[in-house]
Amino acid sequence: MPITLEKVPGQEEKVILSMGPQHPSTHGVLRLVLELDGETIERCVFDIGYLHTGFEKSFESKTYSQGITLTDRMDYLAPLSNNLGFCLAAEKLLDLEIPPRAQFIRVLLTELTRIQSHLVWLGTHAIDIGAMSVFLYCFREREEVLKIFEMVSGQRMMTSYFRIGGLALEPPLGWLKRVEKFVKKFPERIDEYEALLTRNPIWLRRTVGIGTLTAEQALALSVSGPSLRGSGVKWDIRKSQPYSGYERFDFDIPTRPEGDVYARYLVRIEEMRQSLRIIRQAMEGMPEGPVKANAPHIVLPERESMKTSIEALIYHFKIVTEGFHPPIGEVYQTIESPRGELGFYMVSDGSPRPFRCHVRAPSLANLQALATMVQGRLIADVVACIGSIDIVLGEVDR
């Protein structure tokens, strides 16, 4: 057994319970080692690494464009957010200006990703606590979002749709109609989930006052995202350090002061509503124009121009065989992913491959708060707490 809890000398022996890695409520392969006094948790240690794939090492042997495909596979519930973080970091390194249409489409799709990710969270969180039907409803709506992703990028989950310098290609005609259909229907669907849960006495008994985390504790433990806002800290990177044109959109940051499982639930529900607001604004104000930056040495040329222009053909050959050379330097680009502060620390040594590309995974930092949350609580509360911090093990282990 890799991680165990050592016996405290002079203390009577406690029961050590190993929970996971195959436990269904651990959302993947998280193993917890719990020290119990009766059913009360005295200590909690996590054991991770079951999904470690060495993405950060792989980045170093891939060109910047190739690296995008790895980002999908880290946080597999929010692939487009990860694409965006990686592309923004590379674009910051290159000092590249992105056309407004591409920025709007990026915002629209990442907000759809947030809704989609929160739907999976809500469904699984509810099923963990015992509310079966919410799960089925959430996945019904998530399917709609995935169909939009498939329409736009050709893939349901591993989209790789955002590229350095813009988008992979112009979205197909009629895609906005599909988004509109979803946006029209979705508000009443959120009401439906809330009707099932928000005032449900069993749900309240299982979530109110459980897994409390104060704002000071959360900040000290580097918690971010909805888990931090559920503790009353009003910090959202979309507002504080806007990227991809978020400063042009009008939306609120939902917070709750309680810091318990129920507060984090309410924050995420409200975030879905706010995401809808952003999507509506993006649809209304969608500008016309190109979806790729005018940077022929970085962005692949159009198929048509390759057949007619020798320069386009040369650039295509150069980008595909060699890649491009960003200036020597380092950047740390953060975005507000559905789970919190997703940061890409990218170091360039002037070669076509990143010298180092480190991912600051919000799930990993948020996981640290679990021990504080479950201290002195019952085993059943652990399940509620894991659900409420919304971790994705693919991102924790990378």
Next chain:
Amino acid sequence: MPSNLESDQVLEKLREFAPEAIEGTQIFRKELTIWLAPANLLRVCEFLRDHPALSFTYLSDVTALDHYPEEPRFETVYHLYSIGMNQRLRLKVRLPGNSPRVSSVVPIWPGANVFEREVFDLFGIVFEGHPFLERMLLPEDWEGHPLRKDYPTEGYR
């Protein structure tokens, strides 16, 4: 967007507090990097966290770089964020290739715990004073540190 004015303010305050701790500075794409002497790391971090005008209370990230075969080989990298100032700051500490050791910042920011464990696991940098410095992502009997530049990426060991 952090303005240069705020970066200047951070630097100015730090120069007043501990001029001997600063080994170098750089601003690239409006991001401020400060190189610190390893011996002064904890003192400076505490100052940055507790100074009321700076209040870098949030530790975003800890990671490292390997400059093999150059010396000093390693750098640990700290990304701080001040919610009050809405300002980010990058601290770096240069470490030798031969048994790299640096003080842990866990006493200042408890959130550094997992990030430092990850760096220990993948780079082999030892954080002195860390409460639980064990391998985290790799099995406990793993040999070597994969994110080092001299770690083979293909073939048999």
